[in-house]
Amino acid sequence: MTDGEGPAGPNGHAPGEQPRTGRDLAHAALEAAKAKARERGAPPNLRRGRIGGGGTGQHPRRRRWSGPGADARDPQPLGRLVSRLISDSxxxxxxxxxxxxxxxxxxxxxxxxxxxQPVTLKDGELTVRASSTAWATQLRLLQGKLLAKIAAGVGHGVVKRMRIQGPTAPSWRKGPRHVPGRGPRDTYG
Incomplete structure (x- = not known):
């Protein structure tokens, strides 16, 4: 015998024997794999001639088809998808x-x-800017009721305290260079 020739001869089959087809070669390879697995002591995971077990041809952990119950592939309400996106992110x-x-x-x-108008909400403190000093005073008096209304609307613990600011006066500080001092005094009377 020369290299590349087995007992079957140079063309893959014994003299006087029919040539093997693809199906016969695949069956022989499967039988050889089973024999090697038995030699190693590994349990055969080849049932009904199919790899993967179960005889379905699918991965054993993969769901096969949807049943009557809910499935992740079913259409979902937009609100549920947005809620999941918010919580995941x-x-x-x-x-x-x-x-x-x-x-x-x-x-x-x-x-x-x-x-x-609300300005910022940080660490449970809501900063509110009033349109006038009179409204700022009124909001300070109503602060407890406003906190209760906000808690009823968006949940307890979201807004723990309020900081109420009056309107801001115009700034006379313009530009990167300015003259220090009180600014114009005769404007506000």
């Missing part, structure tokens, strides 16, 4: 802040919302 605090700012008029009432 860690945007809960941002969305809570957005609810306070977006629903401000509904939370505190139209008359208060007309004269006061």
């Amino acid at each position: 860690g945007w809960q605090d941002t969305m809570t802040n957005a609810r306070v700012f977006g629903q401000w008029a509904r939370l505190v009432g139209e008359d208060v919302a007309e004269h006061a």
Whole structure:
């Protein structure tokens, strides 16, 4: 025998024997793999001639088809998908802040919302800017009721305290270079 020739001869089959087809070669390779597995002591995972077990041709952990129950591939309501996106991305605090700012008029009432606007919400402290000093004083008096209304609307613990600011006076400090001092004194009487 020369190299490359086995007992079957140079063309892959014994003299006087039919040539093997692809199916016969595959069956022989499968039987050889089973024999090697038995020699190693490995349990055969080849059932009904198919690899993977179960006889279905699919991965054993993969779901085959949808049943009558809910499935992750089923259409989902938009609200549920957005809620899942918010929780997976860690945007809960941002969305809570957005609810306070977006629903401000509904939370505190139209008359208060007309004269006061939320500025920032950080670490449970809501900063509100009033349109006049009189409204700032009024908001300070109503602060407890406003906190209760906000807690009822968006949840407890979102806004723990309020910092109310009056309107800001115009700044006379213009440009990077300015002259220190009190500024114009005869304007405000």
